[in-house]
Structures are given as C-alpha cells and as structure tokens.
Amino acid sequence: MNSQEWIASYEEFVRETMMERKVPGAAIGVAKDGQLVYAKGFGYRDAEQGQVATVDTLFGIASITKSFTAIAIMQLQEAGKLTVADPVSRFLPEFHVKTGSGTEAITIHNFLTHSSGLPPLSCVDEALKIGMNTYEELMTYMAQLEFPILGAPGTEFSYSNDCYTLLGAIIERASGKPYSTYVKEHILQPAGMQHSCFSLAELHGYEDRTPLFETPPFQSSGGLKSTLTDMMRYTELFRTKGLIGKERILRTESVQQMTTPYFRCEHNQYYGYGIAITPNFYGAVMLGHSGSEKGIQAYMSIIPENGLAAVALTNLSGSPAPALAHGTFHCLENRPAKSTHVTYKEYDLPPDRLLEYAGEYGSMEGIHLQVSVDAGTLIVTIDHSDSFSLKAIDEDVFLTNVEGSDQTVRFIRDGSQTVIRMMGSYRQIPKRV
Incomplete structure (x- = not known):
C-alpha cells in the first residue's frame, strides 16, 4: 500500500471513529526512523x-x-x-x-x-x-x-x-x-x-x-x-x-x-x-x-526496533486515543486499521462459578463497580451507568473492550481462595460486598 492509499484508509477510520465516539478534536502523528511520516489535526479544538x-x-x-x-x-x-x-x-x-x-x-x-x-x-x-x-x-x-x-x-x-x-x-x-x-x-x-x-x-x-x-x-x-x-x-x-x-x-x-x-x-x-x-x-x-483527565485523552506509542512512533491527542476523556494511534501502525504495515495484536482463547468456566466474582467493588479514588451475572455472562457496571461484558480467557482473568481497545480484568483471591479484589485499568479495587 503506497502512502496515498494508507493515508486515505487511515483517515476514513479516524473520521468514522471520531463521529461514532463524538470526539470533538484530535491531533495524530506517526514517525518512522525519526522522520515525521504523517501529522494532522482533525475536528475542533473548541467546537463552540x-x-x-x-x-x-x-x-x-x-x-x-x-x-x-x-x-x-x-x-x-x-x-x-x-x-x-x-x-x-x-x-x-x-x-x-x-x-x-x-x-x-x-x-x-x-x-x-x-x-x-x-x-x-x-x-x-x-x-x-x-x-x-x-x-x-x-x-x-x-x-x-x-x-x-x-x-x-x-x-x-x-x-x-x-x-x-x-x-x-x-x-x-x-x-x-x-x-x-x-x-x-x-x-x-x-x-x-x-x-x-x-x-x-x-x-x-x-x-x-x-x-x-x-x-x-x-x-x-x-x-x-x-x-x-x-x-x-x-x-x-x-x-x-x-x-x-x-x-x-x-x-x-x-x-x-x-x-x-x-x-x-x-x-x-x-x-x-x-x-x-x-x-x-x-x-x-x-x-x-496513556493519559486521561477531564477533557483529555492522550496516548503515545513507540516500537523502537521498527523505528515507529505514534501520538494521538484528543479533547474528550474516554475517547479511543490508543486505537487512533495504533491505527497508524496498522495502516502503515498493511493491516486493517481496527486490527488487534493479541488473540485470546476462550476459557471454559462453569456458569455457576461466575457468582464467585459478583458483588460491589470500590476504592477511595472514587471508583464504584457492580459485578453481576446476566444470562450466563459476567457484567461490570461503572458508577451505575456504563456496562461491559466480560469473557473468561484464563483462571480469574476476563477480557472486555473499553474505549475501542481490548483490556483484561483479573480477580484476586486471598489465602482461602475468596475473591477480595479486582484488577482493572491498572488498579486493584477492593471488593466491598
């Protein structure tokens, strides 16, 4: 794929993603061996x-x-x-x-x-x-x-x-x-x-x-x-x-x-x-x-041995900045923009064991999660609003998709094999009930 083709493919992906996720503005770039290959602003820094x-x-x-x-x-x-x-x-x-x-x-x-x-x-x-x-x-x-x-x-x-x-x-x-x-x-x-x-x-x-x-x-x-x-x-x-x-x-x-x-x-x-x-x-x-705060979602990525680096900066917390950055790598290397670098095997977990993970989890950082079982599927609800389904991929490890990227959730047990915390978004969150 020549430069014109990959750029056209990539920009179509960006426009679709920003429209779908209602991202007001972004600036995205990719470099190869220290030379800027592509850099562009999309949308508005201040839509109003x-x-x-x-x-x-x-x-x-x-x-x-x-x-x-x-x-x-x-x-x-x-x-x-x-x-x-x-x-x-x-x-x-x-x-x-x-x-x-x-x-x-x-x-x-x-x-x-x-x-x-x-x-x-x-x-x-x-x-x-x-x-x-x-x-x-x-x-x-x-x-x-x-x-x-x-x-x-x-x-x-x-x-x-x-x-x-x-x-x-x-x-x-x-x-x-x-x-x-x-x-x-x-x-x-x-x-x-x-x-x-x-x-x-x-x-x-x-x-x-x-x-x-x-x-x-x-x-x-x-x-x-x-x-x-x-x-x-x-x-x-x-x-x-x-x-x-x-x-x-x-x-x-x-x-x-x-x-x-x-x-x-x-x-x-x-x-x-x-x-x-x-x-x-x-x-x-x-x-x-990555970085996320009110009105901010940013991501940088570097693959030193391939000479590649990408950055995606956006003005909406929760936007898929990692997917926007990785999309440059995918298109440059002739992969579909929405490719994922990891494949997960499904783990055979008996449905009755899902109840071991159910309950309320929360931290002093202000995170509140409800883990429940619905029709044989484990569901995580964040602050009584957004919900994500979890798919077992290993013992106590589950896969979900957040902000356009695959993420894993791991449940942690104590010495008596009771679930006491869950690990998600890099944080260990204690189980309350």
Missing part, C-alpha cells in the same frame, strides 16, 4: 467557537506526564543525587500511612513501578478541593487516612497517582528546584519542546489550545500540556535510547532501566518506570503510556 485542531494545538497529556517524572528521577540518579533503591523516607521523612508499618521499606523504585502497596486513593483530588498547596500538607493529609495496604512493598502492582505526585516532591528536594522548573530546564528545553508547559501563563498568549485546566501545585502525576509536534519529538528519546536530536537527555542504560518490564499491569502488558511495555506487538516490543 469553531476553532480547528492543528498539529500545534496545545492539549493536556495527563498521565503521560509520569514518563517525564521518571526521566527526571533517572537524570538525578545519573547525577548522583539519588538512587532508585533509596527509601522514600530519605527525601520524605514526613511520609507515613496509618495502616501497616512498611512505609520505611518503600523505595523510589516502588513509587516508580506502582508497587508501594498503597491502594487507589484520592489524596491529590481531595487536596485540591480543600486548598492544599504544599507537599507537606498533602503528606499530613495522607497520614490521617485509614485504609488497608495491598501488600508489602514490591509485592503488588496498583496504579497510584499519589505516589507519582510524591515523586515530584522527591525531585524538588533532590534537585533544589521546583518540579516544573526542573522538567522545563532538563527535559523540555533540551528537547526543543517549545510549546509544552505546566502553567498556561508560560504560553504568553498562545491561543492555539484546547480548553485546559490548571493543576497546581501537584503536577508530576499528570499536569503537563503539549502539542503533537512537541510530543513527536519526545518519542525520539525512547526510539534512540536517550537522544532527542543531538541532545542526550538520558544515558542508554537509564532508558533500559526505565523500560524494563517490572510488574504485569495487563494480561499482555508490563510496567516499567512511567512507561508500559507490551512484549509482543506483532513480534516487536512496544512502549507507551
């Missing part, structure tokens, strides 16, 4: 004002920010100011939790890999609601909460915005600079990411942007805003193992440490430091991360 999205429209990237936070930690390790094996308490002596005595054993590595043992919490959101402005106030608030830990540090994976927020405090104390200043001086500026920022005040009147919200003061878990042009430059760091243009942002060994698959986060995916690793994407290793 009729303002179109472009490759230089500023979008929020939400949790993709975590990869920048991880890079900052690795740079400070290279500079000898910390190691990932350091206990968090070396830099955050105020950090404690009520339940469990293992706080002192939690390391920076545990924070980076979401393996601290902390369950999903809502500390950052609550802190913003009640006007907290410092990391010290945040840690005081966390220390007052009562919750069961998931396990000893390094034994359980569960995605934690709070831990990545506290990595921002570690970066500040180790570097002596505010988190946003450090990232700007050591990553954004050397990378030539001239329109990327944490505060809209830094833009000096730059108007090509989606409606965005400020997220001070806790920015290290999801506060960066960027453009497609800038993010395509950023993906080079992972393709080249540390270089963006002629600037070395990280040493090769630091990138390798970041992209090591430490913990399984999906049935066919693992988590490193601020990066998810898919070991087999049509025979190649794929790196990536």
